[in-house]
Amino acid sequence: MTGPSSGEAVAKPASSGLAWLLDHRVLLSIAVLAVLPWLLPSKALAVNVLIYGVVVMGYNLLFGYTGLLSFGQAAFFGSGAYFTGIAIGRYGVPWFAAVPIAVLLSTCLAAAIGIVSTRTRGIYFSMVTLALAQLVYYVALQAASFTGGENGLRGFTVDRINLFGLQVNFLDPINKYYVLMAFAALAMWFQSRILNSPFGAVIEAVRENEQRARACGYDVERSKLVVFMLSGAISSLGGCMLALHLSIVPLDILHYQTSGMIVMMVLLGGARSFFGPFVGAASFLILEDVISLWTPHWQIFVGAIFVLFVLFLPKGIWGTLLDALDSGKARR
Amino acid sequence: MTGELLRAEGIGKRFGGFVALEGITVSFAAGQLTSIIGPNGAGKSTFFNILSGALTPTSGKLHFKGRELNGLPQHRFVHQGISRSYQITNIFPDLSVHENVRVAAQALIVSYDIWRNRARMVELDARADAALDAVGLLARRSGLAKFLSHGQQRALEIAVALVSEPELLLLDEPTAGMGPEETKDMVALLERLADKRTVLLVEHKMKMVLGLSKRVVVLHHGRLLADGAPDEIRSNPEVRRVYLGQSEGYG
Numbered sequence: 001m002t003g004p005s006s007g008e009a010v011a012k013p014a015s016s017g018l019a020w021l022l023d024h025r026v027l028l029s030i031a032v033l034a035v036l037p038w039l040l041p042s043k044a045l046a047v048n049v050l051i052y053g054v055v056v057m058g059y060n061l062l063f064g065y066t067g068l069l070s071f072g073q074a075a076f077f078g079s080g081a082y083f084t085g086i087a088i089g090r091y092g093v094p095w096f097a098a099v100p101i102a103v104l105l106s107t108c109l110a111a112a113i114g115i116v117s118t119r120t121r122g123i124y125f126s127m128v129t130l131a132l133a134q135l136v137y138y139v140a141l142q143a144a145s146f147t148g149g150e151n152g153l154r155g156f157t158v159d160r161i162n163l164f165g166l167q168v169n170f171l172d173p174i175n176k177y178y179v180l181m182a183f184a185a186l187a188m189w190f191q192s193r194i195l196n197s198p199f200g201a202v203i204e205a206v207r208e209n210e211q212r213a214r215a216c217g218y219d220v221e222r223s224k225l226v227v228f229m230l231s232g233a234i235s236s237l238g239g240c241m242l243a244l245h246l247s248i249v250p251l252d253i254l255h256y257q258t259s260g261m262i263v264m265m266v267l268l269g270g271a272r273s274f275f276g277p278f279v280g281a282a283s284f285l286i287l288e289d290v291i292s293l294w295t296p297h298w299q300i301f302v303g304a305i306f307v308l309f310v311l312f313l314p315k316g317i318w319g320t321l322l323d324a325l326d327s328g329k330a331r332r
Numbered sequence: 333m334t335g336e337l338l339r340a341e342g343i344g345k346r347f348g349g350f351v352a353l354e355g356i357t358v359s360f361a362a363g364q365l366t367s368i369i370g371p372n373g374a375g376k377s378t379f380f381n382i383l384s385g386a387l388t389p390t391s392g393k394l395h396f397k398g399r400e401l402n403g404l405p406q407h408r409f410v411h412q413g414i415s416r417s418y419q420i421t422n423i424f425p426d427l428s429v430h431e432n433v434r435v436a437a438q439a440l441i442v443s444y445d446i447w448r449n450r451a452r453m454v455e456l457d458a459r460a461d462a463a464l465d466a467v468g469l470l471a472r473r474s475g476l477a478k479f480l481s482h483g484q485q486r487a488l489e490i491a492v493a494l495v496s497e498p499e500l501l502l503l504d505e506p507t508a509g510m511g512p513e514e515t516k517d518m519v520a521l522l523e524r525l526a527d528k529r530t531v532l533l534v535e536h537k538m539k540m541v542l543g544l545s546k547r548v549v550v551l552h553h554g555r556l557l558a559d560g561a562p563d564e565i566r567s568n569p570e571v572r573r574v575y576l577g578q579s580e581g582y583g
Contacts (some may be wrong), residue, residue, distance in 0.1 A: 193447065197449065198438055198445045198448055199443065199445055202435070204431075205427075208427055210427070212422045212423060214406050215384070215407075215422070215493075216416075216436040216496075217408075219405070219443065224405075
């Protein structure tokens, strides 16, 4: 992956148009998401773009910005959803408290998986994350009394929510979209903070050259663990959003196919770009929607398109677009 | 700056059954440039990696400013004041030249802070630019590191090592793979550095080493063969036999 880091643009805010985009990436992204339900064919699709966008954004922190190819991100997407559902359904926790609890517990899960997996490198890291995520899948499958097993988790419908004294019908798709968008906005703000922070420079250094980063005085292993946890936390928020949206958590969400889909989405949209994950999630879901209308074998076509992307547009849709906008300058 | 900075006591290193280093006892005074030379396989790189924390010695002790370094992980060595460059160019290729040095400067201050805005840490910019200026790369600060020439990348590595203001600077063959022009520039840079700093240099190019160094340490088959001023080394019959006579000044 070539091109200068976002760090350069952060360090030297230039007056060019792209630098302006970069400086306001959170607000611009929120603005785009705010009109999304009217741009897409259905409101349900827009909600899914929101949810998967957040999941993939969290994954982008790990894969795009730190260069760690994990095949187990579904574990945190799923754990966010399951913990939210269990907290609400089993323990009667109000929804607004269930979300932070679920994110916190998922971050602990990310710490546990991260401690083991970040000791390995390259393909071993990918395989260890895949294996540990499958372990989480089987735990959810077996602990049926808690998770509903194969049938998925049910019985925690959130239909009406109270927003500062205002009763909102959460079953209305537009209301639901904007409530969930607030979570997405929070996630984007958090991710942007991380990227702009000193730690954002550390993960860049780790991605570029682990050995040099270590020789510079960074604890590479601990930095990887921290970014693994942050990434898991953000992706788990997407899981919380899914649970609130569906009022059911399907077991499939934990399956490695979900992890694979997350990898595909980030590559379609553009790894290492701020808004790329949402573009990737949207393209994938639209492709799935459109192609599955006329053939049940939509995965063949999505797969072929994915291969073409990896071969000819390695920076993804958004990354390529930004490069075209300003070749040689930093990416959004 | 005078007095003993680093002392290695009976350093040994084995890789399985292979003895790479045995019983190296040597100390380095502050404020001078010392070179470590020896034929290929003499154990120079192993010794260097031990001094910079990349390898842990099988036996022996390292003392830096009177403190024992044994058991410290590599990334802590910089925080103690020991910084290094690599034999094979080792930079952050897709970061800008400035970012390469800036991120190295940041390592001593903060790692895990996710709340501060790094762009506002302007003192890092100043330090990075000062280090780039010292190696003559300030004009190239905005370009990507991977687009620098080989010689410039080597200089960048030295800037990355310098920016932590190390008390001991370890340079592993800074002129490796360089042409005569680039070598000349690098030698000039090393001379400037040696004025103010304690530098430990591993080098193959004999003429350059003997011209630059105040002191030369010769390793052979993992043992200390000779240790002294360049003139003594030049006239040492042992050294001549194993090393100097081999070729036109190259080992």
